[in-house]
Amino acid sequence: MAAVNSNSFYHRPEANFSPSLWGDRFINYISDSKVIDSYSKRVEVLKNDVRSLLTAPDTKMIDTMNLIDTLERLGVSYHFQNEIEEILQRYFHLNTNYHDDEAYDLYTVSLHFRLFRQHGHPISSEIFGKWVDVEGKFQEGLKSDAKGLLSLYEASYLRTHGETILDDALAFTTANLKIMATNLGSPLKEQVGHALVQPLHFNIPRVEARRFISMYEEEEEQKNETLVKFAKIDFNLLQNMHKEELSETSR
Template identity: 75%
Template sequence: MAALNSNSFYHRPESKFPPSLWGDQFINHVSDSKVVEKYSKTVEVMKSDVRDLLTAPETKMVDTMHLIDTLERLGISYHFENEIEDRLQQFFNLDTNYHDDEAYDLYTVTLHFRLFRQHGYPISTEIFRKWTDGNGKFNESIKSDAKGMLSLYEASYLRIRGETILDDALAFTTATLKSMVPDLRSPLKKQVERALVQPLHFGIPRLESHSYIAMYEEEEIRNETLIKFAKLDYNLLQMQLKEELQQVSRWDFGELSGLPEYMRPLYKAILELYIQFEEELAMEGRSYAAYYAIEGLKELVRCYFEEAKWFIKGNLPLFEEYLKLGLITSTFGYLVPSSFMGIGYARKEDFEWLRKKPKILVAACTIGRLVDDVGSYEGEMERGQLAIGVESYVKEYGVIKEEAMAKLMEIAMDAWKDTNKEMLRPSCYKSRDLLTVILNFERLVDVTYKDKEDGYTHPEKVLKPLIVDMFVDAFQV
């Protein structure tokens, strides 16, 4: 690309974004208060029954852990956070001997590992050694255990840097499960097929719940009460989300002088939005929160401007130079403090912590930037844009684009390991709820750019069915 001088007329490549897929259906949503009341009453009764199951002292650890996993995958565990935390802490402190007890098969051990890791308990990977040979490789004999292999596969996504046994586990289980699929029967076949496309730990929890509810219904051993509970609760939350969508579906904008026509609505919306935020937060004694979101937006715009200069001049920076800027243009440095504004217990010290770019935020920005770069590469090249991330790596290291994209995904996967480490106790130095906000942004990236697809630019294939599941189609109960 030829460099442009200051007198050159620059024509910005246009993205052919499709029109809105949704029309005015969210704007026109009307909630049925009678249905909400009916569902809510039924859910309250069911909550009491499930709480009794969770807290029953005579229930075996294996059965309770299985119940916790089922509740989480059905999307109703948030009703029992304290009870689940108490049980997991109790079980973790037992220091269970997973090696010698025959009751702890591959499925059970890997399930326990995943649950403990998901909740921040630093359980050791040594519990997997009973299934490895003298060289640390997994025994071929476990390949016939499809349920256990699937559980090990899901557990491997909770690994941190240096846990080579789980790196090996991921490669081993992925290859084995792919070869098993044709011979499996549903619902296990459906679970394996979905996991190979969307690992549980990388998935958006509500969407994973929607998928699992349907598969759990096909299980031979299932709890019908939990199925009904999950469907009612999903529908209730969907109604709430529709009401929120109605409230945010765009604004009546006027014209603002002094700006190009196409920028005026956005500028006015941002100004009005943050004025409103500050007013509402002031009533909570948290007006300072809006400041950090605004500063994040300023930093984002400055970095966008620098990237634009690279593109206009046709310059390719060194990859590391690009990445320093790219971490900001991932947008998470702006979106995370914006999300914290809506969390009542997020205090000023939490925003200051974010401002210092903690490791988990850097990991999220890395994932957001590089997975985006890989997913949007083809589209950017077609539009005549400079796909800076991939092209910088190609030029600097003399590799082909496929090798560059593979390396970017490798760096992103290492960032996932950093996130997993930061979510563990005692290195978990902030509220896990706040850290989970950051984790969920990483999950959003994984889902949106699945299989190198740019779900933001072309939502029809990737995001449309997910949005339908989340906001449109309710479960029949």
């Protein structure tokens, strides 16, 4: 076998990568174990308080579903995965009268539909049939219900192939939300504007959590102070943990 000529090897090309966007920020990051420990202890205390809210007996289904949605959008629902799945499983098998009970308006039904679908429960899109006229179109009266339209808009992104009623819902809500967006008051105006650009189904969870925490704290009239504290401390704790991981990876 002939000897290999070292001069015949190709030289590996030098890459001309752009400098890191973060520079040496994470390499030089120094973790403060006392801060992380403090956050962790406060999270555990508040987590028990929130769990009590979530599992409180005799709470109405509508209130619990709204709480689950808030927890998910605040980015803290991962603490209560088992409880949430158990609750949704139980609610899904209830004989809920979505069609005739006036408490189940467009906003509420759309929210329930979205939550069930997100968690793998095959709820039928026919529950939206009560808002469709004899010609198969969504009723004109819905055009003044911005909150309901926004909820239906988000729910429509959970449609499956062939669900014509949800295809129509997306077109109907998108067109009408665009028309009414500029005339809405805060915070609904900001919520609609953001949703039209970035629907919940396509968002980045941690980015959405950061945005929703600020909105919930500043704008929500019926906000729960325990949820606000819990979401902010939990976000800061995760952020510090991620910094630690990025520091180790960078090194």
